[in-house]
Amino acid sequence: MIDNWFSKSKLRNAIKKVAHKLFLGRISANQLTIVGLILGLICALTIFLSEILPWRAELIITASVLMALSFFVDMLDGAVARLEGPTTFGGILDMFSDRIVEISIILALVSTNISSLAFPGLLSFASITLCITIFLAIGAAVNDLQLKESEKVIYYSKGLMERSETFIFLLFLTIFWSVRFVLLWLFAILVFITAIQRFRVAYKLFYKKE
Template identity: 55%
Template sequence: MMIDNWLEKTKIRNALRKFVKKYLFNKISPNTLTLLGFTFGLTCALFIFLSSITNYTLEFIILSAIFMILSFFLDVLDGTLARLKKPSVFGGILDLFCDRTVEISIIIALVSTDPLNLVWPGLFSLAAIILCITVFLAMGTTCKTKNAGKNQKAIYYSHGIMERSETLIFLLLMTILPPLRIILLWFFAILVFLTALQRLIQAYCKLSSKEQ
């Protein structure tokens, strides 16, 4: 898996850099793009919720899928722009906050469409996200301290099974395929939990090698 890691090695990355340099570099800040993506993501969650309480279910599902994709695209653009302009610590923190808030909001919105059947896989998904981000931040803080003065990245990032692209795919499928939401939510929760374990193992291996 790890689609994000694969995309970095393709021509798509260079195409994005050229697009950002030409159209965005001197016109908008990375944080503004982050907040725009955040707004689109929350709007997506609202549309998912509205799809279950109005007579325009299909229309709201289509709108939510469109806004989800736009939110993700803006997230990709803000990361590309930040790397070109030099990443800031606050920008990295803001990006993490917005990404997780959007993901959690969408999951809550999905659960609200059928709470009786989706509450447990929804809770396990949220718990898995908490575990994953806790290990991610703990590992990032520790490795950043160990590598003080050596690493110029704003936030230490470790790759895992479930990253931003995989999360988008799951959330998008859950949105457009209501009958499969319970299965996809359980599968999502399991993969996010496995990602947390993977990062825990990565932290153990990385820190053990430094202490020897």
């Protein structure tokens, strides 16, 4: 949803200009992806330490800043990739890094209160797995099927929980630690709904063609 809005907004053009001026020819999109991955992993470690060390507030603020930086770098690597010309490996690396960061942060959040967050955390992972599986299955099937351009638009339509929505939820889960149980349940439900949306896309694309 937000990603769809962003793709048509002036903000995307502004980020593209920043990427062109500061990074193009100096650092590759893949290198930026690795930087974003490292920032995300440090963020997860900081969240984990926030429940162990006596500086919870300071560590939560630090983790939130690191998460925002990781997300911003993720947007920059996409802008640089479009300027350089996207590659298959670059797309795979970007998706792999995004999922590693998300999983690491959720694990860190669950570790702060395992007794109450373990079950909604497990459901979150199950929903993410289902969502990714159906997305990749549709992608593989689309490559094997000759579709009209108008039909491809259906496949690339945005779901309820995309990258930006996930970032916002993870940020809220980090900041508002007193309601993590409720937020994690809500996150799991929304990701599951996104998986159902993508399954409906599969039905529209393939069922009537068989």
